[in-house]
Amino acid sequence: MSNMNERSSRFAIKASVRGLAAVALLPLLLDGTVIAAAPPAPAAAAPEVASSDDKDWAPPGGRIGYVLWDEVSWGLRETPDKQECPHGFNIGPREQFSEEFPKDGKKRTLAETQLKREAAIWDPDTTPDEFPFYEATGKYAIGVNLDGKDTPEDFESDDGRKGIDNQLFRVVGCIRNYRKEGELGIITTKWRAQKPFNRVTFELSGVDSLKNDPDVTVSYYRTLDTLLAGPTGNYLPGGSQRIDERWGKRFIISAKGHIVDGVLETEPFKEIQVPEDGMGDPAINIFRSAQLRLKLTPKSAEGVLAGFIDVEQWYYAMNTSWATHHAAYGQASAASIYKALRRLADGYPDPETGQNTAISGAMDMRLTQVYVIHQEEDSAAAAQ
């Protein structure tokens, strides 16, 4: 009997061959979540990928897909000397517990110690934190100007764009877990690449030039296939991704965009849902008014997915769906993070309470080129 890898490879090869000879129609056929649809394209041949990133190039059939494989960070701009954290890093659950309940010989109950801390995590509030919380500070940050304004709390990008909205950077910038040396920085990339639940792909259509095109359509899908792993921990272009139409319909959405000097910027997607499977327990992050800003090449893309991130769902996906044990590795205190999230939330006020329900932020990410296989073309190829 074949093993899993052999089986997957055989299937992927078959799907890839079918997909190369077909077109994409899915956005036209789906319900109202799709706000822009791509026209049918002529059959695409295998691309003659430009040898240099500097050359202009149009993908075959005007289509090119990019699958996310590296969730680099939650929009953290780290400096070598940690300028963004002048007060140092925050302490985590283990240290907070020790401070609150020192080994002083006093008899305590589980209810007034561990369960008290667990209550603060799973039923958090916005009362002042019992522990100091250090926000990231500075002039610069990663992200996008989401609201078109330049206000004092906004940042500037390294390439001089003003009004960068990224309040999430202030929340997580000085927590080890979210930095390069933290657990998240190490294992979320692994999870992003390995876990099928986390597989998402952007497909650009109507692309006449990957350098400059004023009008492209960007569609977003949850897709199903494994990545082509390279020998050095990277992921290779040229793979194929089938769209998940069984369980993934809620993820599908499109928006218009333009490419200038090889950089794609989109109009806001109404909402992008990013699956976030950590320890085998799927959660979903929600980016409202989401915008992409990606530097494109025929083989890869890198940049940010920015938006107003749903606070409660981000807290759940990145904090409370974890074990405190794992959060403690990276000194991430969920209860303190929640208070900071709510304090710094800057979007989507609740109509009843007026409290902001979302926080501006960005996912810094890397993607590799893939062929997106739409069900209709797959079926047509199979029928032939």
Next chain:
Amino acid sequence: MSGSLFTRLLALGLSVAPLLAHADGKSPWPQTPSKDKERFEPVPMPPGFQIVVTEQEGPVFADARGHTLYTWPVRQLRNGPVGERKGAPSCDGTKYTENAGLMSPYPGGFELPEVATRPSCIDIWPVVTAAADAEPVGKFTVVKRADGLSQWAYDGYALYTSVLDDQPGEVNGAHSLAAGEVGVRKPAEAPSMVPPQFKVDTNLVGRILLTEDKYAVYASSQDTAGQSNCKGACLDQWAPIEAPAYAKARGEFGILERSPGIRQWTFRKQPLYTHIGEPMMKMYGSDVPGWYNVYEQFTPKPPADFTVQNSPSGLVLADRAGKTVYMYNCADDALDQLACDNPDSPQIYRFTVCGGGDPKRCLERFPYVAVSQGVTSDNLLWTAMWIDPMSGKRAQPHAPGALYVWAYRKRPVYTHYRDQGPGDERADQWGEFYGYRNGYKAFWLRSDFGRGG
């Protein structure tokens, strides 16, 4: 057509019909689930022991009353092991008063909840004692306990019953299927009557047939009893499970000859296949019209107050409104790892993660699933019970403030306030250690992505 031939064909059709698993398009259960039960190997047992075919775990060893037998195999938790090694029972009469600090990052040495009334391990897990002159039989052996008692063991592990089981066939001592970071007890499973190329696994739909290397096994509605019609292009997607030359038919497993020398396994006369390209432990093939997973037996369908919904992870059980249903899991942090997941155990753990210790907030955030007028259960897995939501414990019928709610294995089930529409799963791992140690897990019927299925 002669009457006898028609009768035989009708009988044949009826015999394979219960295997059809997608009759209603969404539910993983057939519209009329088969009453067929999993068969088990005859094994030697000491006098008074028996094998009971339970609704979810299939065949398990039981005592003379029919009560399920359990073992407690050692398991490594974050800060140390719990459970028992072969021949060395540790569940005893000690009444622990402090937590053990087995769960990082929290230390031990704190007074446990309800400590004055906290039972001992053997209060909850009565020892299956052996007579002083008892002799080993097959895999059943006798171990000597530190307290001087002789105790039956199976495969080396000491045997217990559970005070949560009242009737033959109940397995209420086991709960979460994926125990995660908890030292749970396991029912002592009797060996299934399956050829060595196969194994049977438990999910919340039933006892699903897998290959020995954990690939899902399928059958086709295009096949007839004892005959495969999967040929030509069909074989590009479906691989007949071949029986080696030395294999013999046994129990409900038979062998057909596809072509000279090429033999294929059948189960209840249906030819068996794997789905080419499908990873281990997945059920993708059941999405192909006419193909379905093979179950040795189905769990009973949930009562009519429940529905099945599509979610981004798979099929999940939901209430009438389509809201995802959650189970609560809990084991305390003492060395004996007593369960705190049922209404007879301390409720402070659950109240902590569902409402910061406030039962009212819990009721808002994780409401119980109410029993509708006239809806009943016909099985042991699903029961209705009266609960006092302010204490979380059982209540007298119709007591003031009491709720009449659904329980799975005598644990109430819940929905979550943040789930807004069918398929939302915003509390799937709500609580410590991904919802396994003290928290909630969704009631997964098919999980294509997570580990909940």
